[in-house]
Amino acid sequence: MTQGFDYDLVIIGAGVGGHGAALHAVSCGLKTAIVEAADMGGTCVNRGCIPSKALLAASGRVRELRNAHHLKSLGIQVAGVEFDRQAIADHASNLVSKLRGDLTNSLKRLDVEILQGRGKIAGSQKVTISTGSGEKTVTAKDIIIASGSIPWVPPGIEIDGKTVFTSDDGVRLESLPSWIAIIGSGYIGLEFSDVYTALGAEVTMIEALPQLMPGFDRDIATIAERVLIKPRDIETKVGTLAKSVKPGSPVVIELADAKTKEVVDVLEVDACLVATGRIPDTKDLGLDAIGVETNRGFIPVDDRMAVLSSGEPVPHLWAIGDATGKMQLAHAASAQGVVAVENICGRHRLIDYHSIPAAAFTHPEISFVGKTELAAKEMGKEEGFEVAVAKSYFKGNSKAIAEGEADGMAKVIYRKDTGEVLGVHIIGMHAADLIHEAANAIAQRNSVQTLAYFVHAHPTLSEVLDEAYKRAVGSH
Template identity: 65%
Template sequence: MQSSLSLSFSQGSSAVALAPRSRLSPDSLPLASPAAPASLRFCGLRREALGFSSLRKSGCGASGSVLVASQNRAPGRVSASASDNGSAPKSFDYDLVIIGAGVGGHGAALHAVEMGLKTAIIEGDVVGGTCVNRGCVPSKALLAVSGRMRELQSDHHLKALGLQVAAAGYDRQAVADHANNLASKIRNNLTNSMKALGVDILTGVGTVLGPQKVKYGKDNVITAKDIIIATGSVPFVPRGIEVDGKTVITSDHALKLESVPDWIAIVGSGYIGLEFSDVYTALGSEVTFIEALDQLMPGFDPEIGKLAQRVLINPRKIDYHTGVFASKITPAKDGKPVTIELIDAKTKEPKDTLEVDAALIATGRAPFTQGLGLENVNVVTQRGFVPVDERMRVIDANGNLVPHLYCIGDANGKMMLAHAASAQGISVVEQVTGKDHVLNHLSIPAACFTHPEISMVGLTEPQAREKAEKEGFEVSVAKTSFKANTKALAENEGEGLAKLIYRPDNGEILGVHIFGLHAADLIHEASNAIALGTRIHEIKYAVHAHPTLSEVVDELFKSAKGDSTNYSASDRIDDQRKSHLVKWNTDSASKSRKSWLERIKASMVPWLIDFAICCLTDVLLSLIYSPWRDIFSNFL
């Protein structure tokens, strides 16, 4: 299907949880250990990727005394950088080896170091992967330019604000350099951050040789207790399309912005296609969308998609063909334009032939898993994706888990987003250090950085209603407009909608979709609420600063209706969470009382013994001293 890849969720089989194990013995702890690095992230990247060091000074306090680590301290919390990147078991070269240094591998590596694991990461191309070099980072640089251009080109918008600006122009090479320089900066910072924290960066293509064994480069072989595959994805090009990198291009080529064609066809109207249409139209190009499905933006909630089409497509120099395949695309040659042959998506009958200056193939991405050596561990890919369960553990051809082998990010196909890959990597590290962890993919947000932006988390309305019909519950929808938001009106950006899909019986948030100014930033309140299991009747009492765009989400939650009898203070936590908390509090109180009595007993008994000895000593001394007191007194 020639639409940009939509979010995909899959449920794997459950298996027995990993048993906890200690990575380092207490004797291997250093005398002084630095505090765990902070976990701030940017676009799935740690803050170290932006050039900020996260290591805190440790070892000496204000008095200059050395802090001695207690042997009771959990060894998993010791930073590997404190002891030369950890101490691997004698039978393995590393605790953890990661194949692929993209955002997912980077997130896993840094968390592994924090947990005290000796870690290596293998990269056959450049550090940063698709996101940093050919994806989210350079594309946001181009979109920043397109956003400024739209502001300067909108006479109506500027006049409404009382501004007068001369005609806007741009330097194509300078715009391209901005995107390239940003990618280079983030790539270098990301590399330096891993080196500073003690991650070994190994250069070469990684291949799984067998259980717990990896080859990189020509003949370098290393062993690891656990292995993570994080090889990412590449642009998907359907059959019949010839890519020359000049006039028929993928997103990899488009981000270099080597040219701005007068007329460009974009095959696929998902995230990738929409964002590039925003860039090209802002820079003066005319755009034609070619979409295999019957409507544009098929991956979005239908109501949000219709509004986005009215704002992002109809007023701009964009036309479109839906329900058609591009069966053949021939690059421009010898003065002839790019030719695109269209056929009906259902009947496969010829429909039309287009002649354009350039064509961008934005039909999604395919997993980059060839040559990984998966056959050495009896793993067969499914449409190129590595099969995994909900804990990212790799499943072999017989349906069994492959011990100590994991796969994260685009290569497993669960959710092809950079920050999802990073979250999966962190989840895997939690497991290999003895803590069972299952990532809730329905709580992971996604965003399309058009102008205005589109963001979403959870289920679309059709998906929610399908789920409700199967499981037997009702679904309600609440909406709020940006036109009712003071901050949006002050910016003269009142075009927008926020939509909440929820269960009225218990207040569970099923999905949130936003189209409007800074929608990509606003979605996180909803995604965090879903991740934490927060219900409507809990979050609707939160206070938001006024006037801010965050009040769009505030009003969205407040407008949700439900059975108020279910929303009393005693019912703010659902039965499962309440039961867990009550049990936790009861156990905690019991342990606290027991601990208090033990402390009293431990401190009082020695004191009582000392007191009794002192009293007995006084009595004995009195008895001994009394007969002699009168004699000495008379003598003196």
């Protein structure tokens, strides 16, 4: 243990990022403590990835079993599918409890000290932990901030947690409204629209930007609209602002033109989910005391995950996860945590955001890694290279046809000159699992010429990527 300090490392925040950093720190021989003010596991385990996937799994089964046409094509008939909303909600909350317990136990087993309370930087290499009964200060050679994020609620929207709520409350599935408005068409909005429509609700999706799914590659968004939105009970309003949302029965929503801000319509719905993104949870962290200025609440960091003050690294202070605003994904936070610990241990390592994949667990799934076609072309203009695209379709894949799930596409974006893969986007069955091959290829800076000669098992969905690589080099 480092001379003169209580700990080698104190981590503020026990979400997936903080947990990943703690596990890696212990494996590197560091005496580690983790500070958590609320539930162990942070957003992902308690209010995000985990409960939402449980809801998607259950509601997805309901959708499948009610799709008589699809089942009939496989020679199956199912009569009268019913579900119990409370039992589905319990499935999600039981999973949360189990994983929260597993995460806590894994830290205890490795002798990571769990300090319950609100952590705050109290000066160089010092953290104050506030609890209901007072506060104590501990010292550490290094500190990692992993304080996470909270849902962003735009001005004019009133939340009551029952009729108007964010994803934090949505994952509890306390009710099943007949008609729900969802504000935002990113990952969260898409996943919840999948859950609600599968369980029989009608959805109105409100998007302030001129296109649905603004963060997605355009080709993927086009297919998603055809497969995930048009055949379902979803009405969409783009270029539309939810200017004011009043909770109650009914919920009253004033819709305005996003450009002019003039009210164009008033909606009365049973409930409203606000899925407008997340903001960093970095208030009262004591950053100002050590001269660190946040940018819209985000903590500035370099690619070693060192916190920056006026562009220079602050000694022994690191930040990871949603609080840095780089990539708001649980696995990105975990990867950043490992990078921070490596640098703490004197081993130079940088984070490679380009190769971190992301997924939406809709039915079918959407996943991507690297750049969109538009972003790749902009980069090509700046750096003087041309971009090419290869596409392959699930409708030509034997496994997808056998499953009766042939909607979807894989799109590979690469440099014409070197063949280096710049981005891969997939929509289709198990897209979230398929993307990792592409993520690893990008991490290795592989070319389509190399990838086209790799062998994939037949018949598997992975051949969708195999086909795209082969098309890119013209061997198909």
